Amino acid sequence: MKKTIILFLFIITSIFANTVKEEKWPKGETFLTFLDKYQIPQKLYFDLEKEDKELCSEITADNYYYTIENSDGTLNQVLIPVSEEIQLHLSKQDDGTYKFQTLPISYREFTETIAMEITSSVSQQLQEATASAALAAHLKGIFSGVSFRRMQKGDIVAIEYTQKELLGKPFGQPLIKAAMVEINGKKHYRFLNDKNDKYYDEKGKAFTKFYFFKYPLSYSRISSHFTKKRYHPVLKRYRAHLGTDFAAPRGRKIYAAGDGRIEFKGRKGGYGNTIIIRHPNGYKTLYAHQHKFRAGLRTGQRVKKGDLIGYVGSTGLSSGPHLHLGVYKNGRAINPLKIIRKPETVKLSGAKRKQFIALAKEKIKDFDNVINNIDNYKGTRLDRMVSSSQLNPKEI
Numbered sequence: 377m378k379k380t381i382i383l384f385l386f387i388i389t390s391i392f393a394n395t396v397k398e399e400k401w402p403k404g405e406t407f408l409t410f411l412d413k414y415q416i417p418q419k420l421y422f423d424l425e426k427e428d429k430e431l432c433s434e435i436t437a438d439n440y441y442y443t444i445e446n447s448d449g450t451l452n453q454v455l456i457p458v459s460e461e462i463q464l465h466l467s468k469q470d471d472g473t474y475k476f477q478t479l480p481i482s483y484r485e486f487t488e489t490i491a492m493e494i495t496s497s498v499s500q501q502l503q504e505a506t507a508s509a510a511l512a513a514h515l516k517g518i519f520s521g522v523s524f525r526r527m528q529k530g531d532i533v534a535i536e537y538t539q540k541e542l543l544g545k546p547f548g549q550p551l552i553k554a555a556m557v558e559i560n561g562k563k564h565y566r567f568l569n570d571k572n573d574k575y576y577d578e579k580g581k582a583f584t585k586f587y588f589f590k591y592p593l594s595y596s597r598i599s600s601h602f603t604k605k606r607y608h609p610v611l612k613r614y615r616a617h618l619g620t621d622f623a624a625p626r627g628r629k630i631y632a633a634g635d636g637r638i639e640f641k642g643r644k645g646g647y648g649n650t651i652i653i654r655h656p657n658g659y660k661t662l663y664a665h666q667h668k669f670r671a672g673l674r675t676g677q678r679v680k681k682g683d684l685i686g687y688v689g690s691t692g693l694s695s696g697p698h699l700h701l702g703v704y705k706n707g708r709a710i711n712p713l714k715i716i717r718k719p720e721t722v723k724l725s726g727a728k729r730k731q732f733i734a735l736a737k738e739k740i741k742d743f744d745n746v747i748n749n750i751d752n753y754k755g756t757r758l759d760r761m762v763s764s765s766q767l768n769p770k771e772i
Contacts, residue, residue, distance in 0.1 A: 397443045398543075401456070406645045406693065407432035407464075414451040416466075416474055424476060426600060426695060427617045431478060433646030433664065433693050433700070434458035434618055440545075457481060459709055460540065460548035461605045462616045478614045480605060484541045487553070491534040491746045494527055502533075508546045511537065514706060517658055518566045518575045518583065519557055531558040534743045549707035554739045567736050574722050578736045580729045582722040584657055589633035589716050590681055592663065593688065593699055595622035602711040618709040619662070619702035626667055626697040628688040632679040633661050633701070633716070641675050647700065648692025651685050659715075662702035665694040 408418055421432065435441075435458055444452040451474075456464040465477040492501055499512035515535065516524060536554040540547040554567045565578045574584040600621035605614060636655035644650035647664035651673075654660050667689025679685065690697045703712040724732055 395444075397445070398440055399443065400438050401435055401441055403437040404643075404645070405435075405437070407435060408646075408693065416451065420466075420474055420476060421693070427603070427615055428476065428478060429646075429693055429695065430600065430617055430619070430621070430700065431458050431462065431464065435464075435645060437645070455479075457542075457547075459604075459616070459618055462614065462618075478616060480614055481542065481547075483547055485538060486541065487536065487538045489534065489536040489742065489746050491532060491743070494531045494533060495529055498524060498527065498533060502535075506539070506546070506550075508539065508550055510546075510707065511535070511539075511550045511552075514550060514552055514658075515555060515557070517706075518552060518555065519564060520583070522557065522559060522564050524557070524559070526559050527557070528560050531560065532747055533557050534747055536739070536742070551706070554743070556740075556743050565736070565740065567732075567739060569724075569732060571728075572722065576724065576732060576736075578733070578740060580724045580732050580736075582724070584722065589661065589703070589712075590631075591716055592631050592633045592661075592701060593622060593624055593628055595624045595628075595699070597623050599623040599698055602709075602713065604709070604711075619664075619700050620712045622699045622701065624688045624697065624699060626687075626689055629684055630663055630666065630686045630688060630699055632681055632683045632685050633703075634659070634681045636661075636679060638673065638675055638677050638679060638685075641669060641673060644692075646693035648694060649686070649689065650692075653679060653685075658706040660702075660704040661712075662700075662704070664700040664702070665689055665691050665698060667691065667697070 408421055411418055411420060421429065424432070435456055439457060441454060441456040443454045446452050446468075451466065451468060453465070453467045458464060461481060463479055463481050465479050466474050467477075469475055490505060492505060494501065498515070499509075502512045502515070503509050515533075534556045535552055537550045537552045539550045552566075552568065554565075556563055556565050558564075566575045566583060567578070568575055574582060576582055598620060600617050602620050603615060603617045605616050632653055634653070634655050636653040636659075638651060639654045639660065640650065640652040642650070644664070647662070649666040649669065650662060650664045651666070651669065652660055652662050663686060665688075666686040669686045670684050673685060688697050688699050694700075701712050703710050703715060
């Protein structure tokens with residue numbers, strides 16, 4: 377209850393100050409430059425604990441944040457989401473100083489099933505119907521090997537997915553639980569197996585491979601472990617660290633944790649010199665605070681597991697030389713140490729396979745029911761049936 381009241385008070389405060397402003401975090405902006413903009417002493421940042429400083433590095437350009445300004449233009453409060461679970465909160469105190477907190481994000485979550493007849497672009501129609509640009513990318517990702525270019529007008533797409541919602545807008549990455557795409561009259565299915573978070577077809581054939589990484593450097597110790605969200609009972613506050621920090625001397629070599637393509641190389645806000653590599657199956661790895669990059673490395677270049685990409689440093693908002701390794705699966709931060717391990721099988725057999733196929737058959741019936749109830753589809757209009765229309769608040 378207390379967590380929900382915090383966001384409620386943030387909105388109510390706007391009645392007595394100015395209204396809440398929703399803005400996109402500018403490219404190149406860091407937490408320190410944000411403090412400078414509102415003439416807030418940088419000491420606020422430098423007095424933070426190490427985990428909180430790392431969270432300040434997680435602020436991503438173009439993500440929405442929310443401010444309340446006083447009538448004289450000074451900052452009253454700000455909420456800055458840094459993940460799907462945690463947000464940074466600054467609030468002006470009576471003595472004119474600012475208090476820094478990390479708070480869980482209160483959001484609504486819903487699951488719905490949609491069905492649509494394709495008349496133009498799958499991506500465009502899905503975005504118009506759901507306001508989510510990420511849903512189409514996720515759909516095409518789980519149907520790797522299926523050519524959407526062969527889709528004909530009149531083919532059907534049906535998706536059951538879960539989406540978070542914050543202040544009336546899609547928030548975070550959607551999760552597809554089941555999907556069907558019709559390509560030139562032929563239906564293709566993918567179903568999420570809750571037991572291992574992998575996708576299979578209606579016959580239990582796996583279409584998601586486990587993708588494992590190697591350690592990206594030799595390190596002396598892990599100086600900070602991944603913590604998604606944890607309430608500290610003694611400190612009475614929330615703590616989070618969305619990556620793993622490897623303590624190592626400046627200049628130590630950093631290697632690609634897996635095969636992939638370099639998506640970003642350059643300065644990235646509080647992360648300083650950063651490389652992001654996109655891997656198969658929705659994975660990304662992030663290597664932050666580097667001293668320098670390997671010569672000749674460029675954005676768009678393919679790299680192999682074990683290729684040299686840079687050198688340990690302390691650029692950006694960093695208190696000392698270390699590598700901050702972030703791993704993301706479909707946009708969600710996950711514990712890097714959970715995927716640096718030996719491959720496991722994804723094959724279903726015996727009773728597990730029979731149980732999965734039975735559940736898949738039930739999902740297919742649900743899809744058929746939704747598809748048969750599409751009424752008068754015209755233009756960009758989408759008729760959809762909601763499998764769970766009640767939006768239950770969920771606090772994390």
